[in-house]
Amino acid sequence: MAKRVLIVGAGLGGSLLALYLGRAGHKVMLVERRGDPRAKNYVGGRSINLAISARGIHALERAGLASQLLEHGIRMPGRMIHPVQGAPVFQPYSRDPSRAINSVSRSRLNLLLLNAATDDPNVEARFDLPCVDADFAKPAGIFRRADGSTEHIEADLVVATDGAYSAVRSAMQKNERVDYSQSYLSHGYKELTIPAADGGGFRIERNALHIWPRGGSMMIALPNPDGTFTCTLFWPFDGPDSFATIRTDDDVRRHFERVYPDALPHMPTLLEDFRGNPVGSMVTVRTSPWHLNGTVALLGDAAHAVVPFYGQGANASFEDCEALVDALTEFPNDQRAALDAYQTRRIRNANAIADMALANFIEMRDKTASSAFRLKKKAEHALHGLLGNAYLPLYDMVSFTTIPYAEARERAQRQQRAVVTGAVVAAGALVAGAAAAAWALA
Amino acid sequence: MAKRVLIVGAGLGGSLLALYLGRAGHKVMLVERRGDPRAKNYVGGRSINLAISARGIHALERAGLASQLLEHGIRMPGRMIHPVQGAPVFQPYSRDPSRAINSVSRSRLNLLLLNAATDDPNVEARFDLPCVDADFAKPAGIFRRADGSTEHIEADLVVATDGAYSAVRSAMQKNERVDYSQSYLSHGYKELTIPAADGGGFRIERNALHIWPRGGSMMIALPNPDGTFTCTLFWPFDGPDSFATIRTDDDVRRHFERVYPDALPHMPTLLEDFRGNPVGSMVTVRTSPWHLNGTVALLGDAAHAVVPFYGQGANASFEDCEALVDALTEFPNDQRAALDAYQTRRIRNANAIADMALANFIEMRDKTASSAFRLKKKAEHALHGLLGNAYLPLYDMVSFTTIPYAEARERAQRQQRAVVTGAVVAAGALVAGAAAAAWALA
Numbered sequence: 114m115a116k117r118v119l120i121v122g123a124g125l126g127g128s129l130l131a132l133y134l135g136r137a138g139h140k141v142m143l144v145e146r147r148g149d150p151r152a153k154n155y156v157g158g159r160s161i162n163l164a165i166s167a168r169g170i171h172a173l174e175r176a177g178l179a180s181q182l183l184e185h186g187i188r189m190p191g192r193m194i195h196p197v198q199g200a201p202v203f204q205p206y207s208r209d210p211s212r213a214i215n216s217v218s219r220s221r222l223n224l225l226l227l228n229a230a231t232d233d234p235n236v237e238a239r240f241d242l243p244c245v246d247a248d249f250a251k252p253a254g255i256f257r258r259a260d261g262s263t264e265h266i267e268a269d270l271v272v273a274t275d276g277a278y279s280a281v282r283s284a285m286q287k288n289e290r291v292d293y294s295q296s297y298l299s300h301g302y303k304e305l306t307i308p309a310a311d312g313g314g315f316r317i318e319r320n321a322l323h324i325w326p327r328g329g330s331m332m333i334a335l336p337n338p339d340g341t342f343t344c345t346l347f348w349p350f351d352g353p354d355s356f357a358t359i360r361t362d363d364d365v366r367r368h369f370e371r372v373y374p375d376a377l378p379h380m381p382t383l384l385e386d387f388r389g390n391p392v393g394s395m396v397t398v399r400t401s402p403w404h405l406n407g408t409v410a411l412l413g414d415a416a417h418a419v420v421p422f423y424g425q426g427a428n429a430s431f432e433d434c435e436a437l438v439d440a441l442t443e444f445p446n447d448q449r450a451a452l453d454a455y456q457t458r459r460i461r462n463a464n465a466i467a468d469m470a471l472a473n474f475i476e477m478r479d480k481t482a483s484s485a486f487r488l489k490k491k492a493e494h495a496l497h498g499l500l501g502n503a504y505l506p507l508y509d510m511v512s513f514t515t516i517p518y519a520e521a522r523e524r525a526q527r528q529q530r531a532v533v534t535g536a537v538v539a540a541g542a543l544v545a546g547a548a549a550a551a552w553a554l555a
Numbered sequence: 556m557a558k559r560v561l562i563v564g565a566g567l568g569g570s571l572l573a574l575y576l577g578r579a580g581h582k583v584m585l586v587e588r589r590g591d592p593r594a595k596n597y598v599g600g601r602s603i604n605l606a607i608s609a610r611g612i613h614a615l616e617r618a619g620l621a622s623q624l625l626e627h628g629i630r631m632p633g634r635m636i637h638p639v640q641g642a643p644v645f646q647p648y649s650r651d652p653s654r655a656i657n658s659v660s661r662s663r664l665n666l667l668l669l670n671a672a673t674d675d676p677n678v679e680a681r682f683d684l685p686c687v688d689a690d691f692a693k694p695a696g697i698f699r700r701a702d703g704s705t706e707h708i709e710a711d712l713v714v715a716t717d718g719a720y721s722a723v724r725s726a727m728q729k730n731e732r733v734d735y736s737q738s739y740l741s742h743g744y745k746e747l748t749i750p751a752a753d754g755g756g757f758r759i760e761r762n763a764l765h766i767w768p769r770g771g772s773m774m775i776a777l778p779n780p781d782g783t784f785t786c787t788l789f790w791p792f793d794g795p796d797s798f799a800t801i802r803t804d805d806d807v808r809r810h811f812e813r814v815y816p817d818a819l820p821h822m823p824t825l826l827e828d829f830r831g832n833p834v835g836s837m838v839t840v841r842t843s844p845w846h847l848n849g850t851v852a853l854l855g856d857a858a859h860a861v862v863p864f865y866g867q868g869a870n871a872s873f874e875d876c877e878a879l880v881d882a883l884t885e886f887p888n889d890q891r892a893a894l895d896a897y898q899t900r901r902i903r904n905a906n907a908i909a910d911m912a913l914a915n916f917i918e919m920r921d922k923t924a925s926s927a928f929r930l931k932k933k934a935e936h937a938l939h940g941l942l943g944n945a946y947l948p949l950y951d952m953v954s955f956t957t958i959p960y961a962e963a964r965e966r967a968q969r970q971q972r973a974v975v976t977g978a979v980v981a982a983g984a985l986v987a988g989a990a991a992a993a994w995a996l997a
Binding site for chain 2: 278283295396
């Protein structure tokens with residue numbers, strides 16, 4: 114049955130959902146607080162590139178848009194680890210060199226989705242209309258017009274895709290029996306740039322996600338098609354070597370000379386970038402339920418903002434879109450049952466990727482530099498080679514399959530236990546063999 | 556240095572804080588969203604009695620109000636456990652029969668505090684003025700007047716004592732790097748009444764907190780000075796024997812006949828009460844920090860709503876008041892340092908009582924009925940008798956001392972380990988002694 118669906122927020126999740134629902138025959142009103150990026154060639158928000166991997170590609174293929182995106186993406190089949198001294202070391206993400214995550218432009222991806230969505234006659238989009246509240250009974254989204262007046266937009270279903278600071282979720286959590294938590298990292302981030310080389314090429318390896326792991330803090334860099342890299346510092350807000358203590362041009366220059374010496378020559382705009390760009394914070398949001406009354410649902414960052422360290426934020430939102438449209442198809446005449454099915458399928462997976470993203474921060478900044486870590490990754494890849502799909506490293510499952518996140522994590526834990534048991538048995542067999550040999554020789 | 560202090564909310568915590576600060580020479584504006592209970596002899600909110608114990612009494616003594624309150628309170632030196640069949644059993648809270656928690660009227664306590672506070676010329680109170688937002692820079696509270704217009708009230712310090720659904724905290728949590736969580740119980744509550752006996756006396760034991768523990772749910776009753784008891788059902792919202800399934804008069808009567816047979820004859824208004832009274836929900840709120848910019852601070856339920864099962868909500872708020880006024884005295888010229896000290900001293904204790912209150916729900920509804928539990932309580936009291944202050948049962952520390960909550964919990968854990976170790980040593984000694992005796996006899 115065709116529904117009137119109001120989607121609050123025309124970011125990545127909202128645009129893809131509009132496209133899916135429009136094509137499924139629903140009447141979609143997509144409302145965005147920012148200006149129209151199609152007109153202004155502008156997409157707001159601070160992060161300018163992101164990593165798309167198997168889950169995102171799966172969802173884009175369903176919309177027929179994957180190849181259009183990936184032709185402008187840059188493959189990153191592994192991490193390039195930059196030690197303080199010595200040459201960088203490449204660590205492949207997978208045993209299979211054809212597996213790569215893809216650095217893509219957030220604004221290009223958003224435009225691609227929004228254009229495709231609004232090409233559908235079932236989808237209407239409005240801009241410059243911030244959501245300020247929701248009516249969970251009608252249901253309706255409540256928006257503030259430029260003149261300060263409010264406008265109620267009613268629908269059969271309201272889906273909030275308005276991000277980590279969702280106005281709809283904020284209204285939802287004022288209802289009784291809505292569990293909610295927001296938890297900030299004690300680290301902030303700041304974006305910097307490595308410009309293209311004079312000839313237009315890349316100043317450092319193009320096909321890698323670069324990491325300068327420094328234990329407790331790090332810098333990363335993702336390539337852009339124009340030859341530039343977007344670098345991001347992840348430093349503590351406070352304490353030694355933090356955004357609070359490294360402030361002046363002199364502080365910054367001295368710190369980079371000491372801590373990121375191989376990057377510094379490639380960063381001619383470092384001091385301007387550092388001065389001009391804000392320090393952002395990173396939050397993990399969890400909430401339950403994901404819908405109220407079977408009328409208003411949350412999707413993407415609005416339901417489960419995650420920290421960026423597994424590169425799965427957009428990928429997870431796209432999975433939400435698939436799950437929601439599938440549930441609505443499955444229960445065409447019972448919207449509450451559809452939303453119940455949607456949240457049952459997604460909440461545990463969203464919690465799992467939230468946990469894994471937090472754990473990956475520790476891994477990236479503290480462990481990737483160690484030879485023990487490299488050995489562990491090699492051992493994982495070797496086991497995968499030996500055992501095939503019976504042993505899939507966690508990173509492979511998260512980035513290169515669509516195995517649900519929670520299942521991937523459980524499977525990794527089972528594999529880990531099996532490996533430990535196997536090692537103990539093997540060691541026991543060795544000892545027994547040695548003893549038998551010693552006995553035979555005696 | 557005298558400050559202008561705006562206190563948002565004239566409930567228990569806000570009124571006591573106003574009194575403390577007024578007497579300390581600060582200029583206090585106390586603003587409440589409800590009507591003036593002094594004029595209307597009315598105090599809003601649903602719970603009509605509560606338990607005051609050592610911490611609350613300590614804070615009230617500091618204000619010279621403890622005896623005025625306690626002369627209208629009813630001592631509860633223990634729990635009266637009502638099994639489904641058989642006679643109720645009294646379990647003392649402490650080895651020392653002089654130790655009791657006190658059932659007092661919430662509205663009487665609120666009026667007592669508010670009258671005492673507004674008797675001070677430094678304290679001005681305004682009513683019917685709900686807070687809708689806060690300005691953390693100025694600082695100011697933002698209120699909505701009856702005509703719909705907003706009013707900003709500026710101060711040097713704003714303290715939010717506006718309860719579990721605090722508008723100020725809601726504004727605060729929209730700032731970056733404010734951690735926040737709200738977590739609801741899957742149980743709701745509903746209040747019922749046991750009226751006074753025909754002659755005016757108490758129908759069941761006056762000096763006890765009555766519990767009907769039923770494993771997974773329970774009813775409790777606290778005495779009031781007029782001979783009535785306020786009963787509270789704590790039932791699951793959903794599932795078997797829940798508020799969702801027990802709905803009609805017939806359901807209720809049959810359920811009470813089966814589950815609370817000894818209470819039913821004392822509850823002539825059961826069906827009206829059940830029909831008329833709402834089902835409330837219970838939330839645990841945690842947030843950090845407790846102040847923003849050194850200008851706006853949270854106190855009581857606004858900072859740390861707890862579930863009611865340890866009877867410590869009001870007591871903990873009163874401890875907050877003492878800690879805040881002490882910190883402001885300690886740092887008269889550095890408000891930020893004062894608020895830092897206040898939150899450092901209180902957050903871990905607030906988290907500890909939140910955890911203990913959740914644990915006590917399980918204890919009350921599932922364990923108090925068992926003979927093993929009664930034996931454990933007797934053993935604790937015996938150890939306390941034997942070892943004095945070297946062994947203080949947790950309930951004694953929480954309810955009958957002012958040992959900080961977190962310290963009480965840690966001490967109880969240490970004692971528990973020591974008892975286990977002692978038991979193991981004693982058992983070892985017994986075995987050794989028996990072996991020695993057997994050897995000597997052989």
